[in-house]
Amino acid sequence: MRIGPDAAARMEGASALIAAGVGPDGAPVATRAWGAVVQEDGAAVRVYLEADDTTVMALLTPGRAIAVTGADVKVLSSAQAKGRVRSVEDLTALDVAIRERSTELFVQAVHETDGSPRSLIASMVPDRFVAVTFDVDEVYDQTPGPQAGSSMPAGSA
């Protein structure tokens, strides 16, 4: 399965990102993510999560299920990718740059869309991050409405 360009745009743009894992007892846990990169021609996604969110990080170990939803802040068009965690790593210099750019795009988009002060939005941004890469198994349109949950066409991102 590969993420197509539409879904990739919703992950990588000025997006609000949410990730979720599932505990051994079946309990899901959601957390906010701070940037994503579609890799390997759409076969994998690398996403940046709060390192200090120990609740969710305990669940996202290699081989475990993960879902990531990206929503365009301005129009709320959304896509969800599901798959299995491949790796959890510290951020490289490139990761840091991508994460910072993604966060800046997100803060600016919310500021322009909602009129909220930038300082208020920026107060949500964590201090420390990890990079979680997962192999994509499924991709869905998650835009609010009757089509939410429908499969998105696979393709090359």
Added chain:
Amino acid sequence: MIDEHEYDAEDLRPCCEGVIPAIIATAGADGVPNITYLSCAHLIDRERIALSNQFFSKTSRNIAENPQASLILIDPHGYRQFRLTLNYERTDRHGPAFEALRRHVDTVAALQGMQDVFRLRAADVYRILRVERLREGIAPDPELTGTGSTTTGGPAEIAELSMRLGRAPDLDTLVATALRGLDELLGYRHSILMLVDETGNRLYTIASHGYAAQGVGSEAQVGDGTIGVAADQCRAVNVSSVRSARRYAAALRKSYEAEGHVGPGAEIPMPGLAEIEAQLAVPAMAMGRLVGVLMVESDRRLAFDADDEAVLAVVAGMLASAIEIDVVRERTEPAAGAAPARAATPERTAVPTTQVRFFAVDGSVFLGPDYLIKGVAGRILWSLVNQYASEGREEFTNREVRLDPSLDLPEFRDNLESRLILLKRRLDERDAPVRIEKTGRGRFRLVVDTPLQLDAVNPE
């Protein structure tokens, strides 16, 4: 991160105002998570929360297999983030939680004309097992994020407004006094009063305050927009963030359009501020009947709360009662006798003629090239200028207008007085060469400044 075993439920209530969408994660029996945006959430008490269920196909299937869920909420005042660990308990299709969510869903739907397709299916009620505060946020700046209450008045100011309304001699003065008083005494700088028309299906603006254009005569369908929902359901409608609600509604509408459920381009134009952040509309009712809707607006989101609802409910109630009294008085007290016909003002050749065009199909009247008004008010004006032109009449009584068969007014509740005020205000607003001047209770004068050329288009 703070694990809130003894959290304050009041911290979570602002998160449920619909400003920032909530997000729920569930998992099926296969252990694969699923993430979905929610249109609204409602905190029932500190142990339970209700979540709207409209589409939710995957979420519903997951919950049927595994009742556990994770919910992310954000407080729009200070951007504090909360993560709730939930366990599904039940689905409500009626009752207080369902109604609370339905009110929000109906309002969102009304902003994009989707009342027929976007409806709350059910309210899923979850038990709150754990609350984590993910981010502390920062202290909100009231100027930027709202304080939750706009009113600057208390009982003394409401009493003063009541006294002023009590002294208003007629309906025209009453509505102007009310909206000015809302600003001067209670701090509501922008307000609109719409009345229900004869059919009960539409509202028309009889007065506004604090806007560049008065918008007198603008109309809204009952059920459309914030005002329309307040009229349709006879309850207060508080939209904390109009921008957020419209954005969510627009995304929904696009999705419905893609499925062919609704046609494109039916967004309801809202009268009022160009940069609206918050709206509060309250029904004006008297004797069990909806008379109109009073709405206030703000350029600050989260501007209104329960205190504002209470204050405006009192004012709207006073207005409705006064309007009803005026209607009864006009109908029961005898007219002061037929007004004498007076010779029309001699034709002034030096001033240009004003063309008055009347379209019988909808009662619309144009002065020169400019649209003026339509419907009952348009037919009233057409009748008056015809009597002016043919008989030289300038003085009229409400009673004789009421009996004019060409107006086809309903026998019961014809709204004549409010229509005359609407017409008067509309003419004044346009600085028209035709005006209406009140000359006493139930009497008025038609003042015409230029010669008139009357043209009926598609006469009945």
